[in-house]
Amino acid sequence: MEQNPILEQLEEYSNNLEKEIAVLQEKRCISYKPLLESLKKQYAFAHFLMYEESVFDTMPQGYKTLLSKALSDVLIIHSTVTIGCVTQSYNIVRSLFETYANLMYINKNFEANMKYYEDHTIFAQYHKLEEHKNDPDYKYDPYFIQFKNRTEGPL
Structure with a gap:
């Protein structure tokens, strides 16, 4: 089969671009290493409590859903910052804050607010x-x- 020179150039360009992106990502996330380690430990701790120790099994489904969402948000923040997409992680931080606000509201009057959350x-x-x-x-x-x-x- 005949080699296409444009495809060969594209392959070389793509490989070089991948290397440049990897260097840029590494530079961007170096200052966030302590935060990333903390996020990873917090994620592992919360995951352990939820899935290994079954701490939240008796909680209403809506509450567990919010906790699970928060857990996913922490993992997504860790992933986006790890690959150097710090600015993109801000939207997820907002989502995490909204989940926190929902949980704080629910905890003020747990039974009534949890029912409201699950029903409406x-x-x-x-x-x-x-x-x-x-x-x-x-x-x-x-x-x-x-x-x-x-x-x-x-x-």
């Missing part, structure tokens, strides 16, 4: 959708269709 948020709608997704009567409900389109998108 996207969380409740999602679980209702999952629970009834195979119910033929529910499938054609306009509210169900609207919510399904919102959660699954147009594709």
Whole structure:
């Protein structure tokens, strides 16, 4: 098969670009090494409590969902900063703060606020959708269709 000179140039260019990006990423995240280690330890500790020690098993599903989301956010922040995308991690920090704010609000009056959260948020709608997704009567409900389109998108 005949070699294509443009593809050969692209291959070389791509390899060089990968090396340059790796150097840039390393330079960008050096100052964040202590933070990254702390995030990794916090993630491991929370993961251990949730999945190995089952500390939160008796908590309501909504609370566990928020904790799981926070745990995922910490891992995503660690990953984005590790690859040098510090600015991009700010959006996830915001998400983590929102989860924290939700948990602090819920803890002020746990029973009432947890019920409100589970009954009137996207969380409740999602679980209702999952629970009834195979119910033929529910499938054609306009509210169900609207919510399904919102959660699954147009594709």
